[in-house]
Amino acid sequence: MSFWNRSQQEPETQSDTLPSRALLWLMVSFALLLTPQFDRLPVWLMAVCVVLAGWRWLAQQGRVRLPGRWLRTGILLALIAVYLIRVQGSFTVDTAASFFVLTVGLKWLETRTARDFYVLFYILVYLATVNFLFHQEVHWALVNIGAIGLLLIGLQVLNAPELPGGMKAGWRRLGVMLLKVLPIVVLLFVFFPRMEPLWSVPLVSGKARTGISDTMRPGDISSLAQSSARAFRVTFGGSMPEYRDRYWRGLILDTLDDGTWRQSGYEPYRRPGRVDLDGGVGELQPQEYDVLMEPTDQRWAFALERSVAVSDNVVKEADDLFRFRRPADSPVRYRLARDNSPEQTVPTLEPGQARRYLQLPASGNPRARALAADLRQSNSEVGVIRSLLSRFREQPYFYTLRPPRMPDNGIDSLLFDDMRGFCAHYAGATTFVLRSAGIPARVVVGYQGGESGAGDEYLVVRQYDAHAWVEAWVEGQGWVRIDPTAAIAPNRIESGLRDAVAEEGSFLENEWASAQRYGDVALIRWASQQLDRINYQWQRWVVGYQGQSQMDLMSRLPGGFGIKELGYLTAGIVGVGLLIAGLISALQMRRGASRDRYGRVLGAWYQLCERAGVPVRSGETPSALASRLAAAEPAVADSARLFARMVNSHYYRPQSKSASARDGSDEIQRMRRLLATMRRQLRKAGKNQRSNPRHLAHSGKLSD
Amino acid sequence: MSRLIRSRWQRWINRRIPRSDVQLLTQRNLFILPTAPGVVFGVLLLIMLITGINYQNSLIYLVTFLLGAVFVGAMHQTHRNLAGLELTLVQTGEGFAGDDILFRLRAAAGKDDAIAVTLSDGDTSVRIGHVPSGQSADVALPVGSAFRGYLRPDRIRIETRFPFGLLKAWSWMRPISTAVVFPRPIAAPDVVSAVDDGEQTASSRSPEGNDHAELRPWRDGDMSQRVMWKRFARSGQMVVADWEADKRSPHWLDFNAFAGADHEVRLSYLSWLVVERGKSGSRFGLNLPGQVIEPDSGPAHATRCLRALAVWGEEKPRDAVGAPYGTRRTTDSGRRAKPGAVI
Incomplete structure (x- = not known):
């Protein structure tokens, strides 16, 4: 009894760990990714997907339970049986796509932890990829990329469910990120060498396409x-x-x-x-x-x-x-x-x-044959054709999209009775008539x-x-x-x-x-x-940007790019892109750190102290540090104390904004000069102490 | 081999992240690597690229590059989540050995928001969540303690996986400050019997006890109050009254009262006694070798006694020592012997 209880409750507590909003985005994305497959998928599969996703959603809401292991296995086997019966052994792209969608649908019942969430994420991203094989128009591309965007939003929610702003903030963050990386994407798209296919699986669909037939x-x-x-x-x-x-x-x-x-x-x-x-x-x-x-x-x-x-x-x-x-x-x-x-x-x-080109059935349409014989008797070849066309022109023949049914001897009824056709x-x-003639x-x-x-x-x-x-x-x-x-x-x-x-x-x-x-x-x-x-432009220039067109574009650039050079170029683009990104972020960090000029001067002082063998301790006041430095290096004692006083007076004097802003640069100048003096003094002291090295550093350490 | 690498790596990190109660996360001390889902994502991108090559499908190329670039962008974002964040150890908690001791930490975001940040020590982790730029958030991290004494986690890990969980950026904070862990209370046998006897035993002892003050020569560590100054004035000898009897009185909790028991056990008995007395609000004093706390009452006094019990014979970990102190993790791996047992 207790075992059963636990095994039933466990999944429920785990399913709570997935934020509802993240799951929602995943489902919306799934629905979006199914739309390009709409004409390809059987109706029952669509219905199954809707039911399974709905079940998962209700479970998330706490209305129903997710199925236990036995029920889940049962559903899995039943659906796969239905699938196999429907497919009946024919392997086409459609059946493969159906199977793919079926697995996603079944995965909904199993989505309990973050790991399952990622598995679904991968499958859905690949579903978007597969969609590109069949639909390459602009709007389908937008649907697919939008669905991938939704997946990424879902991941954001999964990783930071408490983040305020919700979808808008998520899209903004994603958009900014995409804008930043867009140049690299475009460069990669243009320059990435379009290799020969490694192997090929034909994309033959079992479904008849709209179009003329043979x-x-x-x-x-x-x-x-x-x-x-x-x-x-x-x-x-x-x-x-x-x-x-x-x-x-x-x-x-x-x-x-x-x-x-x-x-x-x-x-x-x-x-x-x-x-x-x-x-x-x-x-x-x-x-x-x-x-x-x-x-x-x-x-x-x-x-x-x-x-x-x-x-x-x-x-x-x-x-x-x-x-x-x-x-x-x-x-x-x-x-x-x-x-x-x-x-x-x-x-x-x-x-x-x-x-x-003279083949005809042995029998049938006797009136048409008679007409042909009649025309042939009185005319040459060209004459037959002319008189037949003028017959069409002069007699009341109609061009219609709603022709009557002509079951027997259709050609006879078209030519002599109904006179309506397509x-x-x-x-x-x-x-028929020409061949008869x-x-x-x-x-x-x-x-x-x-x-x-x-x-x-x-x-x-x-x-x-x-x-x-x-x-x-x-x-x-x-x-x-x-x-x-x-x-x-x-x-x-x-x-x-x-x-x-x-x-x-x-x-x-x-x-x-x-x-x-x-x-x-x-x-x-x-x-x-x-x-x-x-x-049309999209298909010609983006979708159709392949091997030859890439080579053609490259041949117009100076330098004669071959596929090998393109490979190098691509690697270079990636490298340079990463380098630039790194540099920008490093610069930003530095600017952020050095915004405070006092902070920078203070940092320089700390560095100086460290070099003199007096490492800064956390929570130490400037004057304490100065006195330690003075003990270690008597040569700089006065300057150090003065410097500490200046630091103190900057940080602890009463706030008067206008005065401090005006005096600020002046004060900074003096502090910098003081620092330079201390450095000079230290160098001089260091020269004197060369005969007796490390003595001062030691005394500095012992003094604490 | 892997142990060697690990210890090297450990030393390298320790050099890179010195012990401090304040840690500003910068490029110097932030690490970033793909997570397991991130690695799988990389494999997925490879599969997508092969699909694109095989079907010569430009759009698959495009979407592969787009996702690859998003991955790199996420690297940026993940790094920025932590960069500039300042982590401060605000307060260390107290508690009994075996309990989780709370370390209060404050995370102050830099010029970027810190998003989806988690703090962890070993198995326990605490979610800080979202800290908007320029603001700070406090969080209490429980650290499992193993035995009494000073407690200092080796490293507190701060981590984020935002935005997509494909990458994790992390850093460590190696605090200097230590928490104090009281001995785990164990019901003292003496008192169990005292409770049975009631007042009688206690009262019968106290009058005779007062006479049994033993005199002995002064030695290092004795408190000046104990010196018999009158005798000193007379003879010039520093003689100390050893309040043997006084300590037997119910007002005194004595380390020496539990003959035959291990030191740690004695401390646990005393800890229990202090807690009991503290609850009832009675007056009591504490006598430890080398330390005597005069009788008093009230919660502050109890805490003082507990602290004295906690650090008795312990040495405060020095800043330079890199070893963790007193956490459960270090004990389990058996790297370090129990310090109290050596004494």
Whole structure:
């Protein structure tokens, strides 16, 4: 009985040792650090974390007890079982992050002593670090750093719970500290050598990201059209292309199978290599453009037609498509150039390729096939394309984000019955008809458009700019771009989706919180543009400050810095920084100590006495010291006594501020002169006593 | 080996921090090192840096440098918490052996606030807390005493871990002043029996006792009141009346009354007797070899007697002696023999 009582009471008394406020800051910080993970974590885990932290808080308030060892083990096992069932053996970054958060949640029940508090502190700091892997925008950086700040405040409270001022004083102290060290941080950031990665673990997420996919079922892109998430941002070295020319090619779908367009080319799996983010450095040439792409977890890159790769992290593959060397699991910057030189050779299509681009299912959509045969009979290749586009232009086809369901023979119903569809529908149908007519054709998926960012400095392409169009092989000309959407809804191509579906009112109809939805309100538009600009610059210059860009910056400095020199420089910065800090603090101490001029003169006297063999004792009056000094060194007896009198008269005379202030400097002068005299006298005496050394010192000691 | 290093370190510290009742903390005598959480924090920073390198993540670099710089800034802050602080031993307490003796110390902050300061001696520690700049705070530090006599802790440690607990700055104060520790009271056997007998025994002794004043030649340390001046005037011999009988009277507490007992035990008996008499408020005198305290009453008298018992045969520790004095810690480690037993 007594054993049980004790084992239950012990933790409670210990938990009292943690100040509530410190715990509160830790919890707030935890909540803040979970926000960047919000889309990544399962709901049940969030709930568990809230419950566990709440339990800890109630225990702190004394309302409930913290669980004993058995209950705690039970909770631990139960939660880990739930976790394992949910994860089902798949190891991705998401599951790892979930596990990490779960451990923090469980740790709440165990936070009893200061040591547990520190363990939580470390875990949460590392959680902030992990957050940086996934979110690098300015606001997320601020959230993370703010959360770390809260942790540091919590530590302050833990170490000084009685300190008045609370949070405000804590923040002020922290802020002052940060301001002092900021120069060193900036220098370190700029000069710390960016080494090659030591090893690499891919950050492949199990969760599908918002973005285009490598299959196209009618309807896919229309769901993308409801997202205002950013796809990529582009800065042009020269002028921006016209809106209608902004076709960003991503991938090619060439196989129609069961109503779905796919890529037939087998994309060889590359072993995830080292992270290679170098996206080109230096000024942009007029033909060049610089793309900062949001993570897609895919290898494809988006490029304008007829581009060439400039930076090393993208390679041009077949069909004029660009691919990264590894999946883009974090924001990637790459650089391309438009190639305006006229093509030298007349392109040819190999028979195998032609077969690939003429593939069709054996049956289905008979009316579309009949239309193709009809067109083909009366026209050449170009004629087929022209008449098909004019059919789209003249007949009442509609561009809509709310297409009807077309389950069977979808292409037939789109072309002849419903006549309402989205770019993906029309692109698929066009490719089908062209192939039926014997013209090699393929669906191209990517983005079309993009609006200017703040100050027209760059282009923002969003998910709702996702687009699908057609390329057809025309003998003698090569691949020619055909966009049926341009024929049906010219607005879409000339000014974007917003105008194209303005009548319908379906633009971002499910995204209430998106700033783009309210793009016609000038203020919101301006604010979101400015925010995006800050983020863009942040990502280009701070987040993207990596190996090559550092080397580029260093090469502009005189002296030709290599990575080795950078290492030396960094060590030097740290050393000099510490030295300066030490010097400043030493100076401050000295100034503090020497503020009192009397004190300084007195100190000099004490030193003199010590050298003469009369060390000062604590609590000794000046005259007592003087008489001892006189006994030890008769030569200075008179001066010493006079000096002691002056010290006494300074410290013990009645306070009259104005008089003392005026006389002060005078008196100090006289005392200094007296000190100098004593020193001289001592030296002289010392010379005389050289034959009989240490005698006086001894007598001085014995006299007490 | 480690003992050698430790004793060297000890000597180095003792040279650096001379004994004094007033200690001004400056760069000369302040020490600063990372705590265990601080070391782990350093490892964490290393892990963060490796994460940053591996994922080529600039922001992780940034936050690592930021936290590293905060660590250095904390070093500054931690040092400043104590720098300029003046620690004064204001008063030493008194008590019985085995008790905790209170040492009153005053911490006066310099031009910076002193935050989250703790004083400690061995296992006991006292939190001073926050002393704003220019102000001072008093605190009583209990020091465990082992035996009667003078008590002086070797070093009083003053420490702070503010702001983050990742670093600790500390210094020591090596006080000169000593506290006085009274002998631990032990119920005296004689009196136990006296209580049984009641007044009878005491009263039957006192009349005959007065005649038994033994005369002996004067020797060094005898008080002048005891000299038989009349006899001196007659014969010129310094003769002292040894108040053997007088001391048997209930008014006198006598060191010689407990034949066969160890000195320390006798002192403990006397201590108990003094406390008892002090409580009842009766008159009593104290006779110790070499020291006699005339009968009197009242708490001041009792304290005087206790003090005399405490320091009997003890030598006041000299300033220069670095050894700690009478604390429990030194006894436990057995470095120093009990001084009273030697006499």
